[in-house]
Amino acid sequence: MYPKGNLNIPASHGTLEAILKEPKGEIKGVALVCHPHPLGGGTMHNKVVYRAAAGLNEAGLVALRFNFRGVGNSTGAHDDGIGEKQDVKDALDYLTENYPDKEITLAGFSFGSRVGSEVALDESRIVRLISIGTPVDKYDFSYLKHNRKPILFVHGDSDEFGTVEHLTEVVEQVEAADKELIVFENCGHFFDEHLEQLKNAVRDWVLGKFF
Numbered sequence: 001m002y003p004k005g006n007l008n009i010p011a012s013h014g015t016l017e018a019i020l021k022e023p024k025g026e027i028k029g030v031a032l033v034c035h036p037h038p039l040g041g042g043t044m045h046n047k048v049v050y051r052a053a054a055g056l057n058e059a060g061l062v063a064l065r066f067n068f069r070g071v072g073n074s075t076g077a078h079d080d081g082i083g084e085k086q087d088v089k090d091a092l093d094y095l096t097e098n099y100p101d102k103e104i105t106l107a108g109f110s111f112g113s114r115v116g117s118e119v120a121l122d123e124s125r126i127v128r129l130i131s132i133g134t135p136v137d138k139y140d141f142s143y144l145k146h147n148r149k150p151i152l153f154v155h156g157d158s159d160e161f162g163t164v165e166h167l168t169e170v171v172e173q174v175e176a177a178d179k180e181l182i183v184f185e186n187c188g189h190f191f192d193e194h195l196e197q198l199k200n201a202v203r204d205w206v207l208g209k210f211f
Contacts, residue, residue: 014075018066028060034112055202135161156187
């Protein structure tokens with residue numbers, strides 16, 4: 001049985017199914033987590049998305065992960081990354097309405113990093129970015145060179161959708177002064193043996209922004 005979310009967010013096409021989890025202690029900020037490609041089975045329940053959200057929680061952030069249009073119980077239909085950008089904005093609307101005074105961090109895995117980071121570039125509500133398993137061999141990420149917001153890249157050295165060499169070239173072009181690339185050894189696109197390290201990397205990087 002499909003595990004349902006605990007929230008339905010208003011969207012331009014109806015609703016987005018989502019899961020919202022607050023940290024145990026003080027709320028330092030909020031975060032939005034975007035999942036991998038729907039046509040490849042990507043959902044908000046993806047293990048990388050789940051671990052990234054857990055790391056954000058441990059850093060004191062409210063974590064909102066959601067299903068893009070046409071996934072799970074979200075309405076609408078897959079739109080090749082175009083309509084999905086509006087989904088990201090709709091989820092941001094929910095966060096700003098419910099946590100109006102909190103900084104927003106956006107994290108995306110694979111397809112989620114492509115869609116989310118493009119929205120974040122011109123979205124003033126997003127103050128920092130986390131790009132996980134950035135599929136630089138599948139999509140054009142050249143637009144990221146104009147990003148000036150703090151950004152963390154987490155990658156595997158054996159990622160099937162983006163070589164470290166190509167990703168390094170992209171990172172070097174990013175205009176942000178605050179940028180970091182973490183590469184795990186013997187690690188593929190889905191971080192199978194590195195999920196705990198992934199969670200910790202996300203947590204530690206975000207914690208560093210609040211102290």
